[in-house]
Amino acid sequence: MSNITYNQFDREVHPPYLAPEYKSTILRAPTKPLIFLKQSLSELTGPVFGDFNLGEFDNDLTKNSIKNGEPLGERIVVHGKVMNENGQPIPNTLIEIWQANSCGRYVHKVDQHDAPLDPNFLGAGRCMTDKDGNYKFYTIKPGAYPWGNHYNAWRPNHIHFSLFGANITNRLVTQMYFPGDPLLQHDPIFLCIPPKGRELLISKFDLDATEPNFALGYRFDFVLRGYNATPFEKI
Amino acid sequence: MENILNKDTSSLSLGAALQTPSQTVGPYFAYGLTSEQYLYDFKQLVGNQMVSSIENEEAITIMGKVFDGNGDVIPDAMIEIWQNDGKNQLFGRFGTGTDAKNRFVFTTIKPKSIDGQAPYLSVIVFMRGQMIHSYTRIYFSDEHQLNATDEVLNAVPDERKNTLIAEKKGINKYEFNINMQGENETVFFEI
Numbered sequence: 001m002s003n004i005t006y007n008q009f010d011r012e013v014h015p016p017y018l019a020p021e022y023k024s025t026i027l028r029a030p031t032k033p034l035i036f037l038k039q040s041l042s043e044l045t046g047p048v049f050g051d052f053n054l055g056e057f058d059n060d061l062t063k064n065s066i067k068n069g070e071p072l073g074e075r076i077v078v079h080g081k082v083m084n085e086n087g088q089p090i091p092n093t094l095i096e097i098w099q100a101n102s103c104g105r106y107v108h109k110v111d112q113h114d115a116p117l118d119p120n121f122l123g124a125g126r127c128m129t130d131k132d133g134n135y136k137f138y139t140i141k142p143g144a145y146p147w148g149n150h151y152n153a154w155r156p157n158h159i160h161f162s163l164f165g166a167n168i169t170n171r172l173v174t175q176m177y178f179p180g181d182p183l184l185q186h187d188p189i190f191l192c193i194p195p196k197g198r199e200l201l202i203s204k205f206d207l208d209a210t211e212p213n214f215a216l217g218y219r220f221d222f223v224l225r226g227y228n229a230t231p232f233e234k235i
Numbered sequence: 236m237e238n239i240l241n242k243d244t245s246s247l248s249l250g251a252a253l254q255t256p257s258q259t260v261g262p263y264f265a266y267g268l269t270s271e272q273y274l275y276d277f278k279q280l281v282g283n284q285m286v287s288s289i290e291n292e293e294a295i296t297i298m299g300k301v302f303d304g305n306g307d308v309i310p311d312a313m314i315e316i317w318q319n320d321g322k323n324q325l326f327g328r329f330g331t332g333t334d335a336k337n338r339f340v341f342t343t344i345k346p347k348s349i350d351g352q353a354p355y356l357s358v359i360v361f362m363r364g365q366m367i368h369s370y371t372r373i374y375f376s377d378e379h380q381l382n383a384t385d386e387v388l389n390a391v392p393d394e395r396k397n398t399l400i401a402e403k404k405g406i407n408k409y410e411f412n413i414n415m416q417g418e419n420e421t422v423f424f425e426i
Contacts, residue, residue, distance in 0.1 A: 008426070009254070010253065013253050014254065014367050016367075017365065017367065019366060022364070022366070025365070027304035027415070028309070028363075028364035028365055029365070030415060030423050034423050034424060035424050036424070037370070037425065038387075039426055040352070041320075042319045042357045045319045046326075047324070052280060064277075065277075084252075087252055094280075098267025106263040107266050108262070111262075122276070124275070125267075126280075160264065168370075168426075171315075173257060173259075174255055175258040175259075189259060193256045193258075194256075196253070200255055221255075223252045223253060223254050
């Protein structure tokens, strides 16, 4: 028998709550110290979506919203592995995906960027990891877009991800970036990450995953929190 | 020799791989994560009806707002609720962008007490302007006795306890507001 305790956030790689260069954090970051919580049943469990019936094209954003043709832009295939800090793969876990279209425009009603919407691209999808923790989905490479944080502010190309993992301590919402993007060094959202963690959010171009005459491949792995197993004392 | 040893242990020990850093959910999550609530044409995995209020006589409604440091209501937050009392495992998700007053609303049942702990819901808070999500809990104002002896609540400074307690507002209705900052800043947990 053992007592499992999941590791806390590794604050050496995660961004802080308050990062004034990203202006929206100023009024939204908690200011008081977090209170340590001993993990109990609720923290050591979480929603399971294993039996959720994924739609046929949920993992193919180039097909799941077609109205009258193919979406515009560069087709890509993104794949990788979800594991924990102990290096164990996390099978059958849900990955939710959302992103801008190839012009840098989100379908979201609040997005007022003056770039065209693509009638054949929603920009939302999801997939499950397989028994070895691997996932794969097809999409269109998202475009960069301007935002209001400061003068001439542009977000680098990125894809948003939401993951659940083994329990609610594993919850992760993050963004995947692309190698060699010149906007990364100007992006306060990326730069909020401590230097030790930044590379972890940049996907790698993957020629082996690239599908000839079809789509460029990128690899991106996720690492969720691991755990310590402390043996119960023998009585 | 030392190198080999290091290599061997690093592949096995904790911290063999670094955690993937968190990034903000941003302002445009709705069509991916709460699509039907926001009327996008994409099937939604989960919403705010954690149980059916028609089938459950004991169903409760929890309603509230999220406030920023100026006391303004945040219209682009996403709240997730998870509960597990050993009997019922329920999960819900709702964005604050569709209600006319930018409230979140959940229908669920009150969890049972486990081992004398006060019943609670686990809450995860996401929003633009938050680089990493926040964890809090919802306790219930009509559980005086269990709240008074609860280990977690008693680890919270007295003057902040009320930020974790949903106030009963009528039959099966509770209000729970989340303050990101200010005098009544909600207690957030390191878990």
